[in-house]
Amino acid sequence: MILSLRICRPIALAGLVAFVLVFFSAQFASAQETDTIDKDSAAKLFPKAPYSPAAGRDFPTHVYWGDTHVHTSFSMDAGAFGARLGPKDAYIFAKGNEVTTSTGQRAKLTCPLDFIAVTDHSDNMGFFPELFAGKPEMLADPTGRRWYDMVQSGKGADAAIEIIVAFSQGKFPKALESRPGTEAYRRAWDETIKAAEEANEPGKFTAFIGYEWTSNTGGNNLHRNILFRDNGDKASMVEPYTTQKPEGSDNPRDLWKWMTEYEQKTGGQVLTLAHNGNLSNGRMFPLIESFTGKPIDREYAQTRAFRERIYEVTQIKGDGEAHPFLSPNDEFAGYEKWDKGNLDLSVLKTNDMLEFEYARAALRNGLKLEKELGVNPYKFGMVGSTDAHTGLATADEDNFWGKTSSSEPSPDRATHPFVKTDKAVIMGWEQAASGYAGVWATDNTRQALFDAMQRKEVYATTGPRMIVRFFGGWEFDAKDALSRNPANPGYLKGVPMGGDIRNAPAGKSPTFLVAALKDPIGGNLDRVQVIKGWLDASGQTHERIYDVAVSDNRKISADGRCKTPVGDTVDVPNATYTNTIGASELITVWKDPEFDAAQRAFYYVRVLEIPTPRWTAYDAKYFGITMPKEVPMKGQERAYTSPIWYTPAN
Amino acid sequence: MFQKILREPLVHFLILGALLLFASNLINKRTSGDTRKIVITPGQVEHLEDTFARAHQRPPDPDELKGLIRDYVREEVYYREALALGLDRDDAPIRQRLRQKMEFISEDVAAQAQPTGEQLRSYLSDHPEKFRIDKHFTFTQVYLDPARHGRRLNSDAQQMLVQLNKSGPRADVSNMGDPFLLEGNTKDVSSRGVARDYGEKFAASLGQLPPGKWVGPIESGLGMLLVCVTNRTDGRLPQLDEVREAVRREWANDYRLESNRQFYQALLNRYTVTVELPPPPADTKTPAAAVRRP
Numbered sequence: 039m040i041l042s043l044r045i046c047r048p049i050a051l052a053g054l055v056a057f058v059l060v061f062f063s064a065q066f067a068s069a070q071e072t073d074t075i076d077k078d079s080a081a082k083l084f085p086k087a088p089y090s091p092a093a094g095r096d097f098p099t100h101v102y103w104g105d106t107h108v109h110t111s112f113s114m115d116a117g118a119f120g121a122r123l124g125p126k127d128a129y130i131f132a133k134g135n136e137v138t139t140s141t142g143q144r145a146k147l148t149c150p151l152d153f154i155a156v157t158d159h160s161d162n163m164g165f166f167p168e169l170f171a172g173k174p175e176m177l178a179d180p181t182g183r184r185w186y187d188m189v190q191s192g193k194g195a196d197a198a199i200e201i202i203v204a205f206s207q208g209k210f211p212k213a214l215e216s217r218p219g220t221e222a223y224r225r226a227w228d229e230t231i232k233a234a235e236e237a238n239e240p241g242k243f244t245a246f247i248g249y250e251w252t253s254n255t256g257g258n259n260l261h262r263n264i265l266f267r268d269n270g271d272k273a274s275m276v277e278p279y280t281t282q283k284p285e286g287s288d289n290p291r292d293l294w295k296w297m298t299e300y301e302q303k304t305g306g307q308v309l310t311l312a313h314n315g316n317l318s319n320g321r322m323f324p325l326i327e328s329f330t331g332k333p334i335d336r337e338y339a340q341t342r343a344f345r346e347r348i349y350e351v352t353q354i355k356g357d358g359e360a361h362p363f364l365s366p367n368d369e370f371a372g373y374e375k376w377d378k379g380n381l382d383l384s385v386l387k388t389n390d391m392l393e394f395e396y397a398r399a400a401l402r403n404g405l406k407l408e409k410e411l412g413v414n415p416y417k418f419g420m421v422g423s424t425d426a427h428t429g430l431a432t433a434d435e436d437n438f439w440g441k442t443s444s445s446e447p448s449p450d451r452a453t454h455p456f457v458k459t460d461k462a463v464i465m466g467w468e469q470a471a472s473g474y475a476g477v478w479a480t481d482n483t484r485q486a487l488f489d490a491m492q493r494k495e496v497y498a499t500t501g502p503r504m505i506v507r508f509f510g511g512w513e514f515d516a517k518d519a520l521s522r523n524p525a526n527p528g529y530l531k532g533v534p535m536g537g538d539i540r541n542a543p544a545g546k547s548p549t550f551l552v553a554a555l556k557d558p559i560g561g562n563l564d565r566v567q568v569i570k571g572w573l574d575a576s577g578q579t580h581e582r583i584y585d586v587a588v589s590d591n592r593k594i595s596a597d598g599r600c601k602t603p604v605g606d607t608v609d610v611p612n613a614t615y616t617n618t619i620g621a622s623e624l625i626t627v628w629k630d631p632e633f634d635a636a637q638r639a640f641y642y643v644r645v646l647e648i649p650t651p652r653w654t655a656y657d658a659k660y661f662g663i664t665m666p667k668e669v670p671m672k673g674q675e676r677a678y679t680s681p682i683w684y685t686p687a688n
Numbered sequence: 689m690f691q692k693i694l695r696e697p698l699v700h701f702l703i704l705g706a707l708l709l710f711a712s713n714l715i716n717k718r719t720s721g722d723t724r725k726i727v728i729t730p731g732q733v734e735h736l737e738d739t740f741a742r743a744h745q746r747p748p749d750p751d752e753l754k755g756l757i758r759d760y761v762r763e764e765v766y767y768r769e770a771l772a773l774g775l776d777r778d779d780a781p782i783r784q785r786l787r788q789k790m791e792f793i794s795e796d797v798a799a800q801a802q803p804t805g806e807q808l809r810s811y812l813s814d815h816p817e818k819f820r821i822d823k824h825f826t827f828t829q830v831y832l833d834p835a836r837h838g839r840r841l842n843s844d845a846q847q848m849l850v851q852l853n854k855s856g857p858r859a860d861v862s863n864m865g866d867p868f869l870l871e872g873n874t875k876d877v878s879s880r881g882v883a884r885d886y887g888e889k890f891a892a893s894l895g896q897l898p899p900g901k902w903v904g905p906i907e908s909g910l911g912m913l914l915v916c917v918t919n920r921t922d923g924r925l926p927q928l929d930e931v932r933e934a935v936r937r938e939w940a941n942d943y944r945l946e947s948n949r950q951f952y953q954a955l956l957n958r959y960t961v962t963v964e965l966p967p968p969p970a971d972t973k974t975p976a977a978a979v980r981r982p
Binding site for chain 2: 099111124126130149150185186224225229236276277284285296299300303505507519520521522523524525553554555556557558559589621622623625
């Protein structure tokens with residue numbers, strides 16, 4: 039009961055109000071709270087641009103790129119797959135430095151990332167006795183002192199050998215055995231924190247402290263990552279929550295409890311984001327909780343909405359935005375699809391599971407649940423990340439280092455089975471070079487990025503770093519799409535991605551300012567779409583896709599769709615393409631043509647690039663090999679924004 | 689009759705079990721005298737409590753503690769018996785884990801090293817390019833979307849340039865050019881930062897431009913831009929004090945890698961390694977590929 043009360047309050051505050059309080063000046067706030075603003079009052083708020091261009095603008099002007107999900111050799115499975123790079127190496131690589139990979143190859147990002155989180159599995163994390171990290175006891179002991187001096191004089195390797203010998207002969211100094219038994223787990227967590235603290239450079243590069251809670255009962259993926267807003271001083275007051283009993287649990291409700299306990303104990307903040315609903319066999323976004331067999335209740339909905347504000351929608355083990363079975367009219371659904379079974383392929387997939395696995399379907403069911411329970415448990419924003427188990431956060435098609443160290447570039451990585459059971463096979467080529475998280479934050483710090491994630495001002499891409507803006511409000515008009523900087527009218531007259539619009543003024547339909555700019559080193563843009571989902575009066579949910587801006591002067595029909603494909607310039611044998619089709623930038627204002635003020639709805643943006651070569655084409659070219667016929671060699675990369683939700687009054 | 693019994697699989701199993709037991713007893717006796725004694729010390733109990741408390745945010749109650757201890761004993765029994773049977777030897781995850789523990793030792797030792805100022809200075813002078821401070825630019829841009837201007841792009845650009853140069857570097861560009869998602873004014877950004885947003889090519893062009901003058905159109909990865917660079921700070925090699933932390937980090941990383949290498953080398957030197965490759969298969973793969981595969 040206490041729990042639900044505490045959670046209730048922040049939910050009531052979420053969205054608009056919290057956003058306004060934290061991020062806007064008083065002037066902005068007055069415009070935001072009413073949600074409506076006419077031109078005259080806008081002119082009053084902004085009578086004239088201030089002399090200093092940055093003055094009076096507290097909104098995020100920069101999108102920061104990162105990966106919330108990188109495994110290193112500290113993860114049991116990564117180590118078993120041959121990963122040799124630890125958290126330190128993962129950060130060094132993400133910052134744009136060259137590293138030697140676990141298979142001895144040289145790897146470097148084309149463009150550095152702004153942040154990553156190393157999220158090793160909490161179960162069986164790392165191993166090792168705390169040897170002697172700078173302890174005074176160690177220096178007081180003559181042997182310890184000698185080792186210390188050896189290290190200082192550059193004979194670290196010799197010292198390490200001596201230590202091992204001392205261990206093996208039972209001559210290890212008692213003074214150094216300060217803990218009973220080996221404290222492997224603690225040790226790995228300390229190392230993880232230490233690596234993040236060292237790599238973190240506020241303003242330049244953010245290294246989140248984090249871990250993965252890998253609930254996988256029966257092979258059904260309910261995995262979630264946990265990120266800390268805090269620094270090491272707080273994170274080290276606890277140890278990661280595991281799934282193994284008795285310490286841990288495989289039920290997300292227990293993880294949420296752990297999060298609350300952490301926050302109470304330390305005064306800090308943590309968030310969690312799930313991934314790979316596509317491998318959960320119908321359990322990721324349930325209507326019936328798999329742990330109890332009962333319909334989810336209000337407390338579940340409240341806690342999930344509060345704890346899980348973003349979802350990792352695309353990654354190497356497949357894309358989870360939409361499935362063709364659920365969205366038969368969406369010709370772009372089914373991108374990089376993994377739908378053969380659960381994570382270990384012990385149980386095959388059936389169509390009835392899909393509705394509870396894919397993000398779009400979950401957003402729809404969320405509207406239904408909100409009507410029933412008063413809270414929408416699936417009101418999440420979207421990010422992409424890699425889930426690389428190599429320490430290498432790569433999502434570029436021409437620089438893809440695979441899911442595991444055994445799938446780092448080699449002539450046969452595409453044609454080796456990735457998972458194989460007697461029921462099904464997932465081949466190496468099915469890995470997706472995806473994805474990254476774009477975060478509209480005010481600064482590149484743990485705190486600013488975390489807060490942006492919590493307010494869902496984030497979006498997912500399958501790798502390319504396109505810039506996407508999405509604002510919703512009641513007063514956007516065509517002129518706003520022509521303004522020099524679309525963010526100015528965007529924040530002034532509406533809410534950004536992840537926000538809420540409510541209280542529809544009589545006779546008004548919601549309007550959206552949508553803008554996308556290509557990755558400076560990526561493919562041009564094919565089209566920008568708004569995807570709407572809504573709940574009708576009879577309690578049924580629906581979805582509809584609108585093409586709102588398309589390249590090359592193609593026509594959008596009266597039904598809101600552009601049926602002319604953008605074309606294709608991909609030269610597969612050479613793994614190249616040209617930007618002779620598509621647009622570098624697409625900006626528009628779109629108004630919902632079928633708005634019903636009584637119906638709950640969500641709107642999110644999908645941006646599609648022109649076709650470009652897939653990583654398998656780059657592999658074929660580089661290694662001079664021929665891929666089997668069934669291997670896709672090109673694709674249309676994309677971005678998914680967090681939705682904007684419309685909620686009717688009452 | 690006797691022969692028939694000998695053929696029974698169950699009997700085989702029993703005999704095998706007895707043999708294993710005998711062997712493990714032998715090994716146990718040989719390795720240590722007190723492998724049959726399991727003593728749970730107060731320190732270990734505290735450790736169990738401690739671990740539980742960190743995970744649950746509360747100490748275990750007496751029943752839970754009993755359970756923890758019971759489970760720990762069970763683990764210890766199985767652990768010892770498994771080791772005695774050599775079950776660790778062919779188990780890939782266990783081998784990996786032990787290897788990782790060794791690597792931790794090496795990493796930890798390396799982490800103790802604190803560089804002297806002299807070491808940092810010489811590291812900086814040996815690796816100047818790692819710490820070079822990038823060129824920095826302050827510039828204003830006006831964007832021209834190729835899709836909007838088409839063939840008129842160049843003439844439109846020239847017209848705008850005339851106008852812009854009349855107003856000079858402080859020209860108000862808030863209403864000039866096409867809508868663009870990147871900020872019009874960019875203040876004191878490194879060329880790496882420029883490349884991140886506009887592409888390498890544009891960042892390189894920026895370095896060639898005469899300051900204080902509107903020029904263009906300049907190609908970027910995004911379209912054409914008219915640009916006025918108002919301030920440029922040349923790249924330079926920093927003094928140690930400016931980058932001490934970065935140098936320390938790089939030094940420590942190099943030291944770590946080198947010390948890991950030496951550590952392994954020293955251990956390796958204690959062994960004679962003989963690799964006996966299987967005879968190469970008739971045609972199929974090249975030897976290099978065959979060796980590479982795990």
